[in-house]
Amino acid sequence: MKLTHDQIAAVLADLTGTSAEGVTPDTLISSLEMDSLLIAEFVTILADDHDVAVSDDLDITDTTTVRELLTSFQRDSAGQSTVGSGAA
Amino acid sequence: MTGQIAVTGIGLLTPAGLGVDATWDGLTSGRSFAATDPLLAGLPVDISCALPGFTATEYIEHRLARRTDPFIHMAVAAAEQAVTDAHLVPGTADPSRIGVVLGVGGNSLLTYGAQHSRMAAGKFAHVSPLTVSRSVPSMAAGEVATYLDFRGPNFTVSSACASGGNAIGVARDLIRSGTCDIVLAGGAESGRSLLAAVAFARTGALSTRLHDPAGASRPFDRDRDGFVLGEGAAVLVLERTEHARARKAASRAMLVGYGAAADAHHPTDPHPDGRGLRQAITAALADARLDPADIDHVSAHGTATPLGDPVEALVLRHVFASAPPPVTALKSTIGHALGAAAAIQAACAVLSLCHQAVPPTANLDNPDPEIDLDIVTKAPRSAALRTVLCNAAGFGGANTALIFQTP
Numbered sequence: 298m299k300l301t302h303d304q305i306a307a308v309l310a311d312l313t314g315t316s317a318e319g320v321t322p323d324t325l326i327s328s329l330e331m332d333s334l335l336i337a338e339f340v341t342i343l344a345d346d347h348d349v350a351v352s353d354d355l356d357i358t359d360t361t362t363v364r365e366l367l368t369s370f371q372r373d374s375a376g377q378s379t380v381g382s383g384a385a
Numbered sequence: 386m387t388g389q390i391a392v393t394g395i396g397l398l399t400p401a402g403l404g405v406d407a408t409w410d411g412l413t414s415g416r417s418f419a420a421t422d423p424l425l426a427g428l429p430v431d432i433s434c435a436l437p438g439f440t441a442t443e444y445i446e447h448r449l450a451r452r453t454d455p456f457i458h459m460a461v462a463a464a465e466q467a468v469t470d471a472h473l474v475p476g477t478a479d480p481s482r483i484g485v486v487l488g489v490g491g492n493s494l495l496t497y498g499a500q501h502s503r504m505a506a507g508k509f510a511h512v513s514p515l516t517v518s519r520s521v522p523s524m525a526a527g528e529v530a531t532y533l534d535f536r537g538p539n540f541t542v543s544s545a546c547a548s549g550g551n552a553i554g555v556a557r558d559l560i561r562s563g564t565c566d567i568v569l570a571g572g573a574e575s576g577r578s579l580l581a582a583v584a585f586a587r588t589g590a591l592s593t594r595l596h597d598p599a600g601a602s603r604p605f606d607r608d609r610d611g612f613v614l615g616e617g618a619a620v621l622v623l624e625r626t627e628h629a630r631a632r633k634a635a636s637r638a639m640l641v642g643y644g645a646a647a648d649a650h651h652p653t654d655p656h657p658d659g660r661g662l663r664q665a666i667t668a669a670l671a672d673a674r675l676d677p678a679d680i681d682h683v684s685a686h687g688t689a690t691p692l693g694d695p696v697e698a699l700v701l702r703h704v705f706a707s708a709p710p711p712v713t714a715l716k717s718t719i720g721h722a723l724g725a726a727a728a729i730q731a732a733c734a735v736l737s738l739c740h741q742a743v744p745p746t747a748n749l750d751n752p753d754p755e756i757d758l759d760i761v762t763k764a765p766r767s768a769a770l771r772t773v774l775c776n777a778a779g780f781g782g783a784n785t786a787l788i789f790q791t792p
Contacts, residue, residue: 314447335452337514345503345511 300349300370305363308342322364326357343370390557391629391636391792394471394622396463396571397732400434400615400719404466409736412744413765417718419598419613424577430586432598433577434615434720445532453519453528454493459618459725460525460573461532467569468533471622475534477632484537484565485530486556487620488548488572489522490724490779496520498580522724525573529620537565546688546721547645548572549619549728550777550785554643556623566628570621572728576614576721585614588653590690602721603748604687604714605694605756612688615720619732638735641772642675642788644668653780655693659700661784662686662776666704669786675772677705680788682743682768684730684775687714688721697776698756711768713761717747727777731787734773738791742767 306320313329320329331339336357343349349370357366397404400418401411411418422433436459441450444462464485496519503511518524522541530539538559542552549572556570576585585591592601592611603609621640629636646664648656655662670677686697701709715730722729737743742765749762775787 312448312451314451334514334518338452341511341513345508350510 300343300347300367302363302367304347305367308339309363312339320363322362322367324363325359326361326363326366327359389626390560390640391624391626392621392638392640392735392789393624393629393634393636394467394469394473395637395732395735396466396470396618396620397729398436398439398459398463399617399722399729400436403436403439405470405736408733409740412715412718412733413742415718415745415747415764417599417602417747419601419720421598422577425579425582428579428582428586430582430591430593430595432595432601432613434613435577436616449528449532452515453524454496455575455616456489456493456573456618457519457525457528459575459616460487460620461529463571463573463618463620464529464533464569467620467622472634473567473622478567478628480534481536482566483535484556484559484568485526485535485539486542486552486559486568486570487526487529488542488544488550488552488724488728489525490543490545490548490574492522493520493575493578494580495575495578498578529569535569537568543724544783545779545781546723546726547777547779547783547785548724549726549731550775550787551645551783553621553623553640553728553731553787554645554785557640557643560623560625567622567624570623571619571732572725573618574722574724575616576723577616582614592689600748602689602717604685604689604717604746605698605753605758605760606689606749607751607753609689609691609694611690612716613720615722617719617722617725617729619725619728621728621732621735636792638738638789639792640787641790642669642673642786644672644786646784648782648784650782655696655778656782657696659696661782662697662778662786663700663703665784665786666700666774666776669774669788673788675788678708680705680710680772680774681770682710682737682773683712684734684773685712685714686776686778687716687746689716693778695753695755698758701758709758711743711761711766712758713743714746715744717749727775727785730775730777731789734775734789737773738770738789741770743770
């Protein structure tokens with residue numbers, strides 16, 4: 298099953314307390330003020346609830362957007378995420 | 386450094402109510418708050434005393450609620466209530482000299498149970514990275530300090546069901562030693578998890594009166610058969626009286642005595658003579674420079690286990706000789722909040738001093754003929770209360786006694 302923006306937005310909203318509607322494709326992950334543990338929890342929820350395998354060392358930079366994350370997850374649901382490497 | 390220690394604020398979340406006044410109203414109603422618990426459906430024991438309508442995000446921010454377990458929610462919420470009650474506003478005290486010491490009996494089995502299932506299934510990547518930080522006992526005090534920006538000593542005391550008593554005593558010593566001006570002291574815990582419910586049921590310590598949840602917790606009653614799992618938090622703001630005076634904070638009560646002692650006897654059973662509890666009470670009396678006759682009321686540990694209640698009664702008869710003061714057992718109404726229980730008792734003892742009344746023990750329909758105590762039942766009893774003794778005992782043989790006095 299292909300991961301959708303709404304699904305990612307819902308998880309991010311649940312973790313951070315922002316509204317899901319407020320999480321747009323252009324939202325910077327850094328703007329959500331997630332520390333490394335919360336990022337890891339985000340990855341775990343994607344794995345657990347949406348069967349998306351993501352590398353534990355997911356590289357999120359200050360400029361990574363929700364769109365880039367989604368593209369990366371969709372490209373490689375087996376976990377070879379390239380987010381943050383500039384490929385998205 | 387010497388000087389008296391005042392209680393300048395209280396925060397309290399119990400099954401009787403979410404807050405100091407709501408809890409007092411619930412306790413004095415004389416009814417039990419135990420009920421069948423949907424969370425425990427299908428388990429051998431499916432009753433508990435739960436906080437009524439507690440929604441964490443009504444008390445703390447969403448992000449903190451999302452990444453921590455209920456005992457931490459309760460601790461932070463109770464701490465914030467206590468600070469508000471104490472009028473402890475920024476700028477009136479040095480945050481580096483405000484400590485937080487809480488009692489928590491064990492790891493939060495809510496998270497451990499769920500995450501262990503994933504681990505056991507080989508789903509290692511599905512184990513939450515928040516498993517540790519949301520559930521280890523130290524996080525309650527840690528999150529309270531973070532939330533309130535209190536930067537003094539911060540740690541958790543764990544002595545099973547005496548944890549809250551030890552936490553308050555150790556907190557008192559931090560002030561006495563001059564290390565802190567103020568310490569937030571208390572306890573927080575929830576016994577409402579699948580693993581805790583089953584594990585405690587397997588020890589035989591829980592009441593199995595499942596057909597009558599409200600009648601299940603029956604301290605000192607002939608038909609008692611164990612305790613009812615509960616949950617909650619209590620936080621006291623302890624403060625040097627001079628410090629309280631300087632910032633014009635009112636004192637609800639004074640903490641005048643603390644004693645702690647071990648049974649050194651058995652993992653779960655009390656010593657048959659109650660030697661640890663007796664030693665703790667004697668030490669608290671000596672610490673307070675009071676005689677037994679000076680105690681006006683005893684808030685009993687009173688778990689309603691067949692073994693524990695008679696031992697506590699024996700100790701009270703020994704310490705107080707012919708005239709033990711009026712006794713109440715709050716676990717009859719609010720169940721047993723484990724590591725938080727002694728702190729909840731302490732907070733309620735302070736309320737007894739404020740209201741000059743002893744809340745009743747519920748379900749004492751047929752007093753155990755072997756237990757010869759003046760137990761307050763049915764309705765609150767008005768009394769001239771100057772001092773209250775709070776007893777606690779825990780697995781491992783830990784015992785504590787705290788004595789509070791009117792200001």
